[in-house]
Amino acid sequence: MSCSPVELAQKNQVLILTWQRYRKAPSFENFVEFAVSLNAFTDYLIDKSITGLLHASKELEQIALSLFGDDSQHPVSDMSMQDLHDRVHTLSKLVEGYVHAADRLADRCTDKGKVGSRTTRIVYFVGHSPQRWQDLLGQLSYFGVKVIELGWGDNLPLDASPNPLIIMDTDGVSVEGWAARIKALREYHKLAQIIGLSIPSDFRLLQLALKSGADWCFPLGASLQGVVAQILEMNDPTDQEPFRVLVVEDSLTAARAIQRALEEHQIVTQSIQDPLQVLNALRQFLPDLILMDMYMPNCTGVEAARVIRQHNEFLSIPIVYLSGETDVALQVDALRLGGDHFLTKPFNQVFLNAIVKSKIERYRTLRRSMFHDSLTGLLNHTSTKTSLDAALNQAQRENGRLAVAMLDIDHFKKVNDTYGHPVGDQIIRSLAWLLKQRLRKSDIIGRYGGEEFAIGLVGADAEQARQVLDRIRGDFALIEHPYRDARFNITFSAGIAAFPGGDTVADLINAADEALYTSKRAGRNRITIAAAIQGHA
Numbered sequence: 001m002s003c004s005p006v007e008l009a010q011k012n013q014v015l016i017l018t019w020q021r022y023r024k025a026p027s028f029e030n031f032v033e034f035a036v037s038l039n040a041f042t043d044y045l046i047d048k049s050i051t052g053l054l055h056a057s058k059e060l061e062q063i064a065l066s067l068f069g070d071d072s073q074h075p076v077s078d079m080s081m082q083d084l085h086d087r088v089h090t091l092s093k094l095v096e097g098y099v100h101a102a103d104r105l106a107d108r109c110t111d112k113g114k115v116g117s118r119t120t121r122i123v124y125f126v127g128h129s130p131q132r133w134q135d136l137l138g139q140l141s142y143f144g145v146k147v148i149e150l151g152w153g154d155n156l157p158l159d160a161s162p163n164p165l166i167i168m169d170t171d172g173v174s175v176e177g178w179a180a181r182i183k184a185l186r187e188y189h190k191l192a193q194i195i196g197l198s199i200p201s202d203f204r205l206l207q208l209a210l211k212s213g214a215d216w217c218f219p220l221g222a223s224l225q226g227v228v229a230q231i232l233e234m235n236d237p238t239d240q241e242p243f244r245v246l247v248v249e250d251s252l253t254a255a256r257a258i259q260r261a262l263e264e265h266q267i268v269t270q271s272i273q274d275p276l277q278v279l280n281a282l283r284q285f286l287p288d289l290i291l292m293d294m295y296m297p298n299c300t301g302v303e304a305a306r307v308i309r310q311h312n313e314f315l316s317i318p319i320v321y322l323s324g325e326t327d328v329a330l331q332v333d334a335l336r337l338g339g340d341h342f343l344t345k346p347f348n349q350v351f352l353n354a355i356v357k358s359k360i361e362r363y364r365t366l367r368r369s370m371f372h373d374s375l376t377g378l379l380n381h382t383s384t385k386t387s388l389d390a391a392l393n394q395a396q397r398e399n400g401r402l403a404v405a406m407l408d409i410d411h412f413k414k415v416n417d418t419y420g421h422p423v424g425d426q427i428i429r430s431l432a433w434l435l436k437q438r439l440r441k442s443d444i445i446g447r448y449g450g451e452e453f454a455i456g457l458v459g460a461d462a463e464q465a466r467q468v469l470d471r472i473r474g475d476f477a478l479i480e481h482p483y484r485d486a487r488f489n490i491t492f493s494a495g496i497a498a499f500p501g502g503d504t505v506a507d508l509i510n511a512a513d514e515a516l517y518t519s520k521r522a523g524r525n526r527i528t529i530a531a532a533i534q535g536h537a
């Protein structure tokens with residue numbers, strides 16, 4: 001999460017201003033402006049995973065959208081006006097609370113910038129029997145999460161973070177009891193993230209838990225690792241690159257209006273008037289989606305879409321047509337010929353944004369699955385190599401440094417043979433989490449093969465990399481992996497090579513691999529710097 005309280009406050013200010021404008025002059029146009037800024041604000045909270053604020057913002061958004069209507073429905077009734085006003089006020093108070101926590105949040109963020117730095121997050125556990133969850137609490141501690149146990153009715157300490165993560169075990173409590181407790185926690189800690197444990201897997205009860213204010217629920221008997229994964233994910237939402245949209249539209253005025261609408265939602269745009277330029281623009285701008293006018297002088301939108309789909313690299317990029325056309329048969333035809341959606345002009349800005357974002361999210365998920373490993377979410381073999389190539393090129397251009405490490409879990413065959421493949425998979429995931437938690441965002445972490453990982457530490461020399469990885473090695477060896485009633489420990493070995501020293505990624509990987517095998521031969525659970533690199537240094 002890139003924490004920017006200043007940015008959050010600015011966005012909230014825009015929302016308040018558009019609301020005040022509507023209150024002064026309650027026209028339909030001013031309501032559209034307010035709804036658009038509210039929608040942009042909600043999207044921002046989703047992007048940054050600011051769950052607590054999101055509840056209030058989404059609720060307000062739902063009410064505003066239900067009052068959208070048209071010219072004839074504005075101004076809204078006095079009662080709706082007052083309700084909206086109160087909600088905008090409540091939301092801005094919550095944002096203030098969040099912004100006041102700026103220092104603590106900023107500390108968390110800057111920490112990530114240091115080589116091998118770690119973050120610590122406090123989690124509150126509310127429940128009758130924390131001893132039942134000792135494995136969960138123990139596992140979390142290995143990943144930089146400190147757990148504070150509270151009794152069922154206890155309040156959070158006064159110095160608790162304004163956006164605490166609360167895990168609540170509902171086992172042994174009546175439905176009314178846990179629903180009321182979730183409600184009370186949500187009421188007092190509007191910015192909290194709340195996870196409910198032992199919630200029966202029943203539609204009505206899940207609905208009740210979510211409605212009462214839980215963000216996530218796990219049923220009785222949920223796998224420990226699933227819960228750990230969810231908590232770690234809520235702790236570290238990944239930063240997203242801004243969405244990019246190419247607008248193909250012959251009318252400059254129409255293109256500008258679309259670009260303005262999208263840019264309000266932090267979407268980066270570029271427009272071209274001539275569809276014959278579309279292939280060049282796709283290669284240079286690398287958009288996530290194309291908004292295509294249906295009727296242009298030299299070529300129709302459908303013809304342009306067909307040309308685009310002739311190219312393998314653009315086969316899956318979403319294309320959304322924009323047109324005044326209301327002929328359903330023609331729209332169906334256009335979609336069949338390579339489009340993903342059809343928006344008719346004049347379009348509702350909130351709807352345009354929602355369509356564009358949902359299409360891009362699906363497209364990005366698809367691309368992520370092409371470049372990432374499904375077990376760990378880390379880069380896969382091919383994209384690890386591509387990323388290392390790019391990092392090495394940059395280090396060579398800028399006289400920088402790059403350390404490459406190969407890691408391999410020790411005696412992994414024995415783990416599989418003794419505890420079974422699923423437990424083996426879980427060990428691979430644990431190491432992936434630990435690496436993600438300890439290394440910087442700019443570092444490259446890939447699953448190179450079965451139980452082998454390749455890492456690129458950008459800006460680090462071999463010795464710095466050794467120190468960082470040695471701390472991770474020591475901590476990984478301490479993790480107690482639960483198996484039935486017992487626990488066991490696992491280690492890994494690593495080898496490191498660095499630039500300057502090796503001049504191609506293949507050289508660096510080979511040298512790091514040789515050093516890894518030196519570690520293995522020397523008894524495992526250790527890290528070796530490649531001899532050639534030592535010589536070079």
Ligand SMILES: Nc1nc2c(ncn2[C@@H]2O[C@H](COP(=O)(O)OP(=O)(O)OP(=O)(O)O)[C@@H](O)[C@H]2O)c(=O)[nH]1
Pocket residue numbers: 408409410411412413414416420421422423424425428449450451520524
């Ligand atoms: N559970 C699980 N096992 C895997 C996966 N990929 C590879 N393996 C197993 O990892 C084991 C690797 O074993 P080896 O290469 O012989 O080495 P090792 O037992 O780790 O011993 P050393 O590396 O010498 O310490 C094999 O049994 C593979 O089947 C995976 O995705 N999940």
